[in-house]
Amino acid sequence: MEALESVDLSEQEMDEVEREIRSDPIKWAYWKLKDPKGNPWKARWYQKLMIKDIMDGDRRIAARMGRRVGKTETMVVFCLWYAFHNKNSRLLIVTPYEHQVRLIFMRLAELVRDCDEMAGVNITKNPFIADFPNGAKIMGFTGGANSGSQSGASVRGQRADFIFMDEIDYMSRDGIDAVTAIAMEDPKRIGIWVSSTPTGKRDFFYEVCTNPDTGYKAYHFPSMVNPDFDDSMEAELRSTMTAQGYIHEVEAEFGEETVGVFNKAAVEKAKSQYLYSYRELNSYEKEQYKKQGINLKDITYFPEYTKKNPAPPAHRIVGVDWDKYGTATQIIVNEFDEVIKKFRVAKRYEIPRGEFTYDNAVNKIIEVNDIWSPKFIYIDAGHGEYQYEALRKHGKNNPETGMLTKVKRIHFSQNIEIRDPATNEVYKKDAKNFMVNQTSIVVERNQLVLSPFDDMVWKQMMDYQVVRISKTGKPEYTSENEHALDALMLTILGFTIEFPDITKILDKFEPARKAFRKDGLQSKSVQEKVYGTESSVFHHKSKKRELEPRDNPNWRLEKVPLGYSKKRSNSRKATSLAIGRRGGSLGSFKRSRI
Incomplete structure (x- = not known):
């Protein structure tokens, strides 16, 4: 506008020019806002593209963007423009964690501080609210990273004209559902912006970014779209990240989930290789799966087993x-x-x-x-x-x-x-x-x-x-x-x-049922290598074993003595055989008779 003051324009023409500038968030930001270096805020080409699509009527935006691209900056600038120019409007900013909301409101405060016409905007941090003189409000909430009945509880009951969910891929599904439910009041009017660097989860953010039938317009801008991205920045990022982290944070690809336990590609295969169901799908589910390209005739329905009809x-x-x-x-x-x-x-x-x-x-x-x-x-x-x-x-x-x-x-x-x-x-x-x-x-x-x-x-x-x-x-x-x-x-x-x-996780061991000796094995040479040729460990022939009663092939025929007696019995003579002798005699004990 300062440049236009030197041009000879009527008051009415000046109003028309200002009206045109204020109707465009990009032009208004260049006119009124300052970047961190103090220069007029200038949008990059991809930021212009997303904001232009919103102004053209898109109410579902999914921005998958890499690090240092400016996704949060785009969101903040649009929020300020919308709140300043729409009386009593309500914009909700939701993130998984409180420190992320705090950083966003710090940037809001910086932009407001350097803009003269927003001097009347009051920003508080507990709660996170930017209160505009025209009654508009920008409010910050946490949606929660963990699932549960309390996820997104602080957002329930709020009204909104636009909902912004930043780093949504780190937010729990329960929290996402609680926040997006606000738009059910007027889906065509209430806008939803979701943005994040992907984590690899195959959940809400993955669905809206890859499935056009969800109604979201998806954008994919890796860090390379940043005009300041060069070889030195790439080297810095690669040196500070793992290979998978680089895929997520820089290339903005889903890849594999770094914080997950199970291999995502393997889970995808487990759920997609056989189209079967153990329950009848309702009409809404059939319609949704049909939109995803599934031929309903290919689905195999397993019987509903009961006590009378067991499996x-x-x-x-x-x-x-x-x-x-x-x-x-x-x-x-x-x-x-x-x-x-x-x-x-x-x-x-x-x-x-x-x-x-x-x-x-x-x-x-x-x-x-x-x-x-x-x-x-x-x-x-x-x-x-x-x-x-x-x-x-x-x-x-x-x-x-x-x-x-x-x-x-x-x-x-x-x-x-x-x-x-x-x-x-x-x-x-x-x-x-x-x-x-x-x-x-x-x-x-x-x-x-x-x-x-x-x-x-x-x-x-x-x-x-x-x-x-x-x-x-x-x-x-x-x-x-x-x-x-x-x-x-x-x-x-x-x-x-x-x-x-x-x-087949623990291999089952099958023991041998028979043990047998096979001639020709080189066991002797192995023994010699280990113990030497003169070892007594394997050579037992030099030491003879003492004979035992069982060495007698007729040992089974011998009678078993019942005991000894000091006196000879007058009964008939014993017919038993002596089992052993001590010095050629029985000593002082006399063998009992049988």
Whole structure:
């Protein structure tokens, strides 16, 4: 505008020019805002592209961007423009952690401080609110990185005109769902911006970035789009990152999840190689899967087995994990499919939490045993003492069920004894770590099949992480939203212990039934190399063994003496043979007669 003052324009023309500038966030930012160096804020080409699409009406934006590209800067500038020019508007900024909200509001404060016309904007940090004179507000919240009923709780009930979720790939799915639900009030008006450097998780951010049917317009800008990116910056980034970290942080590719436990590509293969379902899909699900390119005719539906129509015989193990107060009890039926020679999740049951959660779970397990006839039932002992005793009592009262010996409890926090079938030695292993490792091996060996239409199991497997390492070096895993996965891992643990020949994780040792000698072996030369030619270890011929009574080939015919007597008996003479002599005589003892 200062440059226009030297141009001879009427007041009306000046108003038109200002109106045009203020209607464009990019032009307004160049006019009013300053970059960290004090120069007019100038948008890069990709920042202009994203903001232009929002101004053209896009209300679902997914920005997958590398480090030092300016994704947060783009979001902050748009928020300031929107709040300043829209009376009583409400913009929500949500991040996984509080320090991320704090950094965003620090940048907001810097931009406001250097802009004269925003002198009336009041910014507080507890709570995080930027209050504009026109009644507009920019509010900051944390969505939570851990799953649970409290994720995103602080955002619930808020109204919004635009929602910005930064570093969303580090946010829990429960938190994301709580935040995006706000837009259901008016989906066409309320905008949602999600941005992050990818972590590798195959969850919400992955879906909106790769599936156009989600309604999000996806952008992918690696760090190389930064005009300041050069060889020295690349060398610096590569020297401070792992290879996988460089893929995520710089190239902005999903790659593999660095914080995950299970190989994501292997999990993708486990859930996509066979299109099967153990329940009927509803019309909405069929429509969604059809949009994803799945031919509904290719789906195989397994029968709904009941007590009257039980499942056919197979090697099955049931896993049970309970959490009375947090989530529902999960029951997984895992069987070894003889056709495809892999483990296949045959059924998942869920017992909703309630007043009689444990009793309902016990009754369901009894029913599952009748329907599926599993070889074993492995249960989590953490919340299962009462259930364990109830199941065993049922097995004792009903021997035909076999539950007295089928049910086995596993304490995740304790050691379990694992017998190596090759050496027959017993090793103590941490139950949880061993269970996780065996499941990871099964997945990576392509020995597990999951239904793509039951997303609870495979999504929990995708999200499973090591949250910390204890002082003793023991990893601690995700403790929320993982009960279906724990139930599945219990079944893998059961197969590993009970049927090592099936899992092939512990190689089963087959001992020889006969021991025989084969002539011509070079055992003598080996002995000579080790012990020398004069060793007495193998050469015993020089030392003769003393003769024993059994050396007599007729020893079986000899009579066994019953004892000795000092006096001769007047009975008939003994016919027994002497077994041995002392100095050619019997000494002072006389042999008794038989």
